[in-house]
Amino acid sequence: MKINILKGMYDVLPDDAAVWQVVEQVVRDVCGLYGFGEIRTPVMEKTELFERGVGKQTDIVKKEMYTFEDKGGRSITLRPEGTASVVRAYLESGLCLSQGEPAKFFYIAPMFRYERPQAGRFRQHVQFGAEYFGVKDPVSDAETVLLLLDIYKRLGIEYELNINNVGCGKKDCRNSIRDGVKEYFGKRLQEMCEDCRARYETNPLRILDCKKETCMEISKGFKGTGELSCGDCRQYYAGIKKSLDSSDVRYSENPKLVRGLDYYTTFVFEVLAPGLGAQNSVGGGGRYDSMVKELGGPDVPAVGFGSGIERVILAMKSQNPGGQYAAKPKIFVVFQGEKAYKEILPVMSCLRDALGVTVNAVFGKSLKAQMRAANKSGSVYTLIIGDSEIEKKKYKLKNMETGEEKEINAGEIKNLKGMLGV
Numbered sequence: 001m002k003i004n005i006l007k008g009m010y011d012v013l014p015d016d017a018a019v020w021q022v023v024e025q026v027v028r029d030v031c032g033l034y035g036f037g038e039i040r041t042p043v044m045e046k047t048e049l050f051e052r053g054v055g056k057q058t059d060i061v062k063k064e065m066y067t068f069e070d071k072g073g074r075s076i077t078l079r080p081e082g083t084a085s086v087v088r089a090y091l092e093s094g095l096c097l098s099q100g101e102p103a104k105f106f107y108i109a110p111m112f113r114y115e116r117p118q119a120g121r122f123r124q125h126v127q128f129g130a131e132y133f134g135v136k137d138p139v140s141d142a143e144t145v146l147l148l149l150d151i152y153k154r155l156g157i158e159y160e161l162n163i164n165n166v167g168c169g170k171k172d173c174r175n176s177i178r179d180g181v182k183e184y185f186g187k188r189l190q191e192m193c194e195d196c197r198a199r200y201e202t203n204p205l206r207i208l209d210c211k212k213e214t215c216m217e218i219s220k221g222f223k224g225t226g227e228l229s230c231g232d233c234r235q236y237y238a239g240i241k242k243s244l245d246s247s248d249v250r251y252s253e254n255p256k257l258v259r260g261l262d263y264y265t266t267f268v269f270e271v272l273a274p275g276l277g278a279q280n281s282v283g284g285g286g287r288y289d290s291m292v293k294e295l296g297g298p299d300v301p302a303v304g305f306g307s308g309i310e311r312v313i314l315a316m317k318s319q320n321p322g323g324q325y326a327a328k329p330k331i332f333v334v335f336q337g338e339k340a341y342k343e344i345l346p347v348m349s350c351l352r353d354a355l356g357v358t359v360n361a362v363f364g365k366s367l368k369a370q371m372r373a374a375n376k377s378g379s380v381y382t383l384i385i386g387d388s389e390i391e392k393k394k395y396k397l398k399n400m401e402t403g404e405e406k407e408i409n410a411g412e413i414k415n416l417k418g419m420l421g422v
């Protein structure tokens with residue numbers, strides 16, 4: 001019996017892998033330009049890391065984690081998001097020092113969430129992200145946003161930026177927002193969904209995240225978290241906007257944007273890609289000034305973002321349907337006869353070494369089948385080697401685009417560079 005892939009998982013086949021490589025390369029290049037260094041953390045962590053880092057009341061921790069007991073009886077979780085692991089590594093590596101030394105990391109890594117699969121959302125999905133520790137200045141928030149937008153720009157993605165002030169962890173700030181949310185939604189609680197009624201007691205801010213139509217309709221009249229936040233938050237947020245303005249970044253303020261995580265403080269942002277339908281968020285992030293302390297470190301401020309590569313690729317394909325990402329093979333070698341058969345591997349090696357281009361062939365097939373394969377491969381040139389060519393010490397080189405054929409000396413294939421334009 002055939003064994004199929006797990007629900008919510010996918011394979012990346014070679015044509016698609018070419019697009020993945022483009023995205024990953026742009027992420028590495030741009031993060032490098034901004035001074036972020038790559039970090040690679042394990043796929044598995046102690047469950048407690050996410051409970052404390054992400055928040056026990058979040059949907060991720062409550063419903064979506066792949067959690068299991070290992071053979072030693074420890075509770076282990078497959079990483080559902082990137083930030084908590086990076087904070088743990090920042091602390092554990094000693095890079096944090098005692099006073100919260102500034103550090104900038106980026107990652108490209110798979111995340112695991114047990115959720116209902118839908119377009120661009122999978123149970124294993126790959127995210128790139130960046131985390132910027134040890135600096136609290138509105139310019140650092142703006143620079144982090146610029147980094148993400150720069151990546152999208154270089155990938156040719158059109159985007160819209162939404163920002164919001166969600167208030168900080170200070171008691172008066174948090175209480176004022178909580179009370180404001182409760183006051184507004186308390187009056188209409190009976191019309192809202194079961195989840196929201198539960199959130200109203202445990203985590204009222206999450207109500208703003210609800211995607212149910214009636215709840216979204218009700219929340220339309222809510223004045224927003226920013227207006228309820230403390231003076232420090234409002235001043236800091238104004239500084240971020242000023243900094244974005246000075247870089248000519250266009251943004252919209254969405255007073256209900258809270259994002260599905262508990263750890264954000266003061267600033268959150270989200271990037272939407274038009275044309276992706278209802279689920280058009282490609283990335284986002286914000287400031288999270290209490291997580292490092294929450295995970296046992298000193299009081300270190302931080303800001304960061306995450307972006308799902310599957311969504312990014314969907315956006316690239318939907319916005320630029322003709323985009324070519326895979327390089328075509330340059331030379332296809334076709335051969336016929338016993339003498340040629342002996343020559344084929346040395347000739348192919350010689351071409352690869354000297355020219356550094358993709359060289360392909362099929363073995364064990366008739367000449368006709370080989371020519372068919374050469375046509376299908378999209379190769380720019382076909383090199384034809386038959387026994388008579390071997391005797392004359394000359395090969396035939398056919399330009400597949402023009403159909404033009406040339407004879408070249410066997411000893412000269414190393415020098416084809418100029419002629420092939422490689």
Ligand SMILES: [Zn+2]
Pocket residue numbers: 167168169170173174229230231232233234
């Ligand atoms: Zn505040």
Ligand SMILES: [Zn+2]
Pocket residue numbers: 192193194195196210211212215
């Ligand atoms: Zn709801």
